[in-house]
Amino acid sequence: MRIAVSVDDSNGLDSVCSPHFGRCPYFAVAEVEGRDIRSLEFAANPFYPNHQPGQVPGFVHSLGADVMLTGGMGGRAIMFFQQYGIEPVTGAAGTVRHALEAYLGGALRGAESCTESAAHGHDVDSQEVEQDEIGRLREEVEMLNQQLDKAIKRLDDGTDQ
Numbered sequence: 001m002r003i004a005v006s007v008d009d010s011n012g013l014d015s016v017c018s019p020h021f022g023r024c025p026y027f028a029v030a031e032v033e034g035r036d037i038r039s040l041e042f043a044a045n046p047f048y049p050n051h052q053p054g055q056v057p058g059f060v061h062s063l064g065a066d067v068m069l070t071g072g073m074g075g076r077a078i079m080f081f082q083q084y085g086i087e088p089v090t091g092a093a094g095t096v097r098h099a100l101e102a103y104l105g106g107a108l109r110g111a112e113s114c115t116e117s118a119a120h121g122h123d124v125d126s127q128e129v130e131q132d133e134i135g136r137l138r139e140e141v142e143m144l145n146q147q148l149d150k151a152i153k154r155l156d157d158g159t160d161q
Contacts, residue, residue, distance in 0.1 A: 003030045004065035005096050008041040013097040019071030020058045028096045035104045057081050069099050072114035
């Protein structure tokens with residue numbers, strides 16, 4: 001199985017997961033057998049930092065991915081991945097190693113559309129949003145805060161999922 005992970009750098013298994021798949025500079029692609037990582041390669045995102053709907057899912061498909069792990073993605077991207085037969089998974093955080101372990105261990109599953117997707121669907125020009133570096137950083141901070149809130153809730157509840 002080939003698992004793609006959106007990342008902010010190319011530092012092997014210690015690469016940091018990107019909170020938004022379409023605007024990450026790289027994709028880590030892991031060849032996985034069972035729960036073992038057999039190989040890891042990196043591909044530069046040719047559409048970084050701006051993309052049109054469908055371009056990035058098409059690129060990830062060309063990498064041969066079966067699964068796409070990322071912090072967040074919009075509803076249209078989820079649909080594109082499903083059409084390509086790629087399982088989209090949101091909520092990935094931390095490092096590539098952590099995201100892969102969470103997915104392979106069953107703790108990371110499913111895809112929910114991020115709040116940015118709602119903004120894109122309400123007459124906001126996606127190119128304008130993606131070209132504004134401050135807006136991009138604010139969106140990433142919002143996603144990270146949501147992930148932090150979930151982690152704190154899990155700690156408070158004493159759960160590990």
